[in-house]
Structure formats: C-alpha cells, structure tokens
Amino acid sequence: MSHAAAPAAPAPAATRPEYAVELDGVRFGYDRRPVLDGISMVIPRGKVVAIMGGSGCGKTTILRLIGGQLRPDAGRVMVAGQSVPDLDRDGLFNMRRKLGMLFQFGALFTDMTVFENIAFPMREHTELPDELIRDLVLMKLHAVGLRGAAELKPSELSGGMARRVALARAIALDPMLVMYDEPFAGLDPISLGVVGQLIRKLNDALGITSVVVTHDVYESLKIVDYLYFVSAGRIVAQGTPDEVRASGDPFVRQFVDGEADGPVPFHYPARPYEEDLYARR
C-alpha cells in the first residue's frame, strides 16, 4: 500500500539534528496505572543505545511511544525532528517507513516463508520488480547468515534463527532507526552472541541508529555505546558501558551484579509477614 506524501511536518521545536530520537518529560499510563513518569532521553544518530530495566518497568512502552503506537499523556516524543504524537495517520505511516522494529519473539508472519517475510515490506512499499526484490532479500538474508534458510517457514526455525530473520526484515527498507524489543530473550549463549554482534555490525555498516530494550546486562555492555536504566517509570541511572561497570550507584550495582534484593525489592509490596500469617481465619 502506498501513501500520499505527509502534510507539512510540524515545526521541529528546538530539536537537534544529531539526535535520532528525543524524549522530554514523557509521562504515560494505562488506564489509571502510571507506567512512565517523566522520562527524558536522547538517542544520538549512529549510536547503539540500550534501555535497561526489570520486567514490566515500561521499557517496551518507550518503544511503542517512539513508534507512535501509543501517545504520551504529557511530554515530547521527537523522531528525526518530527513530533510523533502530532503526526496524522499518513504522517505516522510515512515516519514508520523509516523505522525498523524487531519484536520480542520475532513476530514473523507464520503463513509466509522466510523469503516472503523479508520481501513483505519491500512489496508493500515499493514497486520494485521481482528479480530486484529477490536480490535484495538474499542480500539481507546473507547479512544475517541465513541465505540458506530462505525457503523455510518460521515454524521450522530455532529461536535464534527467527530473531535473525526478524532482524533482516527490520532492515529490509534500510531504515534510519531500528528498535529492538528484548532481542536476547530466550536465546542460547551462541545465538545470543550472534544477535548481539549483528546488532552492532549492522548498525555500523548501514549507518543506522539502534535502540535496544533489554534486561541482558552482560550482552548489552559488550555492544552498546550508552545505557539508560529505567525503574518504576523513571530513569534512575545512565552512562557509557565503562561508567556503568565502574558505577557505585546501588540500582546499577544490583542490576549488573544480579542481586535479588536491593533498591528493587525482592518482595512485592505486602502487609507485614507476621500479620499476614496470623490473619488466617
């Protein structure tokens, strides 16, 4: 499906061209439950930036705000100088054509082969002839090492392979920004290393910008340029991998060292243990 050109983009309000993404004071909640409580971050062009935090801290919500699938309750979300919440449907779809996203478990289309999955965005958005699409798909698949798997169905792939195919699909239209939602979740150590290396290499080779949402601290520290730590809807720490390794911040230490208890408590909030035990009727 092709879309008409977007109407004049809203005037960029004090954005800086070196940033692919800027979030400023972003608040968001589902129903009345607050998820993000004043998030501000910048993602410079050409960098790999990780957003880290425990499960359910609002990391994926940040990606959905950047992609325009959700609107913030307050604050600014800017992508390449455009205010995402102010875009109309066509504007949003035009912006998304410059984004690639890798979903947590790949989200490959199960009724298509690997080849068709990667050809999908090309067929939807371009008028390229079939031979050219074939060459492009094989190039993308070669980049992730799965040219030989082109004719397989997603159900025939291992978790790591599916993630790599999804990665090839995310870069199918040479996006400006690729967002990764938990790219390491559920992978064996080898696949984990492969996906990590691919994220870094593709970022540098294609000159794109990458946002990696993850809770895998070791893998991230190896490949990213900068990390934000999110907890309870706020950014609690940030820094380069070296700064993070040397950090004395209790939250960062708990996260990096994998401690069960700390600033992020082991116990879900409850009334005192003793009271609960005696309360039995």
Place this chain on the structure above:
Amino acid sequence: MPVAEIGNGVVRVLRRVGAGTIDMIARLGYAARFFGAVAWNTPAAFRRIHLTLREIYFSGVLSLVIILVSGLFVGMVLALQGYDVLNRYGADDSLGVLVALSLVRELGPVVAGLLFASRAGSAITAEIGLMKTTEQLSAMEMMAVDPLARVVAPRFWGGVISMPLLAALFSTMGVYGAYLVGVRLIGIDPGAFWGNMQAAVDVRTDVVNGIIKSVVFGTAVSLIAVFEGYVAKPTAEGVSSATTRTVVESSLAILALDFILTVFMFRGVA
C-alpha cells in the same frame, strides 16, 4: 436477613446489570465503527485482489466438503420425512416442491451459515487472534502496513463472497439427495418430481430471497469472526474464548436475522 444487606445485594445486582448493559452497548458501538473501518479499507484491500482470492479459497473452497456432504444428507432426510407425511395425503408428487422450497428458502442459507460459522468463522477468529497474540499485527503496523487493509478486509470479503456460493451448493446437493431418496430409492415419478419443482419454485420470491439471506448471513458471520479475532485478548485463553464467541454469536445472529428477514419476505397467508 437485615434490610441493609438486602438493599446492598439489590444495588450490587443492579450495578452488575448496568455495567453489563453499558459494556454490551459500547462493544456494539465499537463493532459498528470497526465495520466502518473495514469498509473504508476495502478499496485498498481490493487493489491486491489475490489476498481476497486466497481467503475465498480458505473459507470457501476448503469448506466445500462439509457443506456438500451436509447438504446431501439434509436433502436425503428431508425426502424421507417429507415423503412420510405427503404420502398420507396422496401428495407424493409434491416431494420435489417441498424439498426445493425448504432448502432454497430456509435450510440452505441457515444450515450453510451455521456450518460456515463453525468451519470458517472460527478459523478466521483464531487466525487473527493468534496473529495479534504473536505481535504480527503490531509488526505490520510498525511496517506502516494497516492490518485492517492487509489482514482483516480480505478475510471479511472472502467470507461475504464465499457464503452465498456455499449456500447455493448446499441447496443443490440437498435437492440431489432428495432425488436419490425420493426417485431412485422410493420410486416417485421423476417427471413429477422435477416438473412440480420447476413449476412451484419462483426465481424472485424463492431463489433471490434465499440468496439475499445467505449474503446477509455471510456478512454477519464474517464481521463477527474478524471483529472477535481483532479484539481478542492476546493470550491463549483470550483467543480460545474469542473463537467460542464467534461460533455462538454467529449462530444466534443467523437465527435471529433469519426470523427478521423471513418476516419481510413473508407473502401472507392468502
């Protein structure tokens, strides 16, 4: 029981009824808007007609076996039961008329609709629901492809187009089944069987009305199927209950709509 407690109980019941009613109205409103959105996305979906053709194959061609076999058996049973009654009044020659009118006016659209809802409707709901659960719909949106145009509209139209064809085939098989039982097995005169049928079945009042019914049922079942899949909770439990709801709601919708349509099509007792 203290009065206050009874009062509380009444308030609770009223509250639940009120909440249920408001939920139902909101859901109906959402379904109507959804229908509008599907219609709006139809031109985009038809621009790549192979998507709709594929869905006609899945909902239509793959439902053929169940529709044809059921039609045959329904026709054979109708002939046996019909003959039993007609024979008492010496009206066995009218068997063809009885079977053809029952099938074309009522049983064809209704039974084919019910079978279609359980065979194709449930599959459409489960497929869209699972695509949602595995984030395939989200992925499409993030690729700037509208799932309403790419996934929902072709499935909806595939159902709308398949259903009248299936109903027609169901009726045809039913008539053939009645012929096998009535003429071949029981020995009714074939000339009377076919001749009376031809004379009594009117194209506009019987056949066209039957087709109108099957189009309405096809639209209702397809809309319910795509809607339930699209709004299903993205969990295993959510998809399974959405599939059940599709079959239940479609069946009730078919029977209720059948009554309403029959009232409009009824030619009086004169």
